[in-house]
Amino acid sequence: MSLVDSPLGDLLPVTLDESQPTGWGSRTASHFALTELGRHSLLTKLADNDDANARVWSGLPGFQWYAPVVRASAGAEVLAVHEDASNQYGRTPLIVTRSARAGKVLFMGTDGAWRWRRGVEDLYHYRFWGQVVRWMAYQHRMSKGLFYSPEQPRMNQRVTLNANRLDRDGNPLVADDVSVQVVAPSGQIQNVVLENVDDTWGAYAGAFTPSEAGDYQVTMVAGASDTPFKTLIHVQQAQIERIGKPARPEVLGEIAKISRGELFSLGQVEAMQNAVRAISVPTSQTRRVQLWSHPLIAIVLIGLLGLFWGVRKRAGLM
Structure with a gap:
């Protein structure tokens, strides 16, 4: 209702009942009913054919609140109405669209669309809002x-x-x-x-x-x-890798020297195998450190005793 008296009020495709600002609620869930226009609209298409689409809409989890809509505005298109609620103008419009100059307006008179995820996750919820986004973003050009x-x-x-x-x-x-x-x-x-x-x-x-x-x-x-x-x-032109360009052995030799390795040519395969076999596997070594006689332990003990003495002296206990 706060949009009625705002600059956006003229864009609303429906007329709201100002005597019922909080809308209508019920403990019993209600459902949508597609109009003839809504049965053929891509905006409300949740199934592959019209009959299956109508069954999907009637089987969606219901809503327990809806806006106090009196009727649709002139030039608006009503895609879905309340299955039961009606007034002197007919059944209550709940999904209404209209064109506004170069833009579009979609009015949905319930806040229960999130319930559509029950049992099917995002099957209908994502599809509906995805179609709304595409419909909104579409322009004539x-x-x-x-x-x-x-x-x-x-x-x-x-x-x-x-x-x-x-x-x-x-x-x-x-x-x-x-x-x-x-x-x-x-x-x-x-x-x-x-x-x-x-x-x-x-x-x-x-x-x-x-x-x-x-x-x-x-x-x-x-x-x-x-x-x-x-x-x-x-x-663009494809960047083809050059082939047949000779290697630079001096650069490879420098890399081998820095990494403490060796450089072999293609004719030195046997020498390379012998060098690999000659590499000794380092054996694991166990080094024992006696903590009770380690100098670090003595330093820590002396430091703690000094700290204890200093705190007591400062507190006047010595």
């Missing part, structure tokens, strides 16, 4: 996106292409295939077909291996009527 990794690819290194294909409302773009045309610096053309990764958010992925260094022109098209999306990938 993000309806097409092509990303690649690694960010600085090299020759003969596998480059993974990831594409997001969404419509103006942020829903997945249904396309038979997503084709990517890769033009090498030499002009050679390679067509890469991106396969659908996740049906939920229009994600496609594929890969190719560049054989040349330079700038690769990448053009993505989804469907015959889609507008091409282009980007540039710079492939």
Whole structure:
């Protein structure tokens, strides 16, 4: 209720009952009921099909408090309502969304979503809030996106292409295939077909291996009527290790001298074996120290007696 009279009050997609500032509570758990819009919304999709999704929502652990919502505001979309509570405007809206200029607003009228982890850990809780974050972060200009990794690819290194294909409302773009045309610096053309990764958010992925260094022109098209999306990938020259360069025996000899070792050439394999066999294995030695006659013990005893004498004398006991 504190947001009603704040600058954010105009963004609320619902009208709240100011005569009930603490909301409504009950010892008996209540549940959500998806609206027709909520049954088909990706925001509330917790199962693969609509019927299974409705069963999941009805079976989620219930909530025991909900906000005093009177009705949804004009232009808002109600995704879920209270399964029982209602008023003169209909059943109480609990999950409501609306657009606010360039942004979006999500209202959830309960605080019991954390209970969804009971028995299934993060299966539904993580999926729901993950979809909320993606829905919130989505902007119209993000309806097409092509990303690649690694960010600085090299020759003969596998480059993974990831594409997001969404419509103006942020829903997945249904396309038979997503084709990517890769033009090498030499002009050679390679067509890469991106396969659908996740049906939920229009994600496609594929890969190719560049054989040349330079700038690769990448053009993505989804469907015959889609507008091409282009980007540039710079492939770096591979750093090939030099082979056939002779070793520097003087440097190796200096290293062997410093480490108290020996340097052998390829023709001195037998001498190296004999040197290894000649290395004696150090035997363990036991050294006994008589503590009762050790000078350190005498110093410690004298120090403690001196400290005892000094403390007593300072205290006036001597």
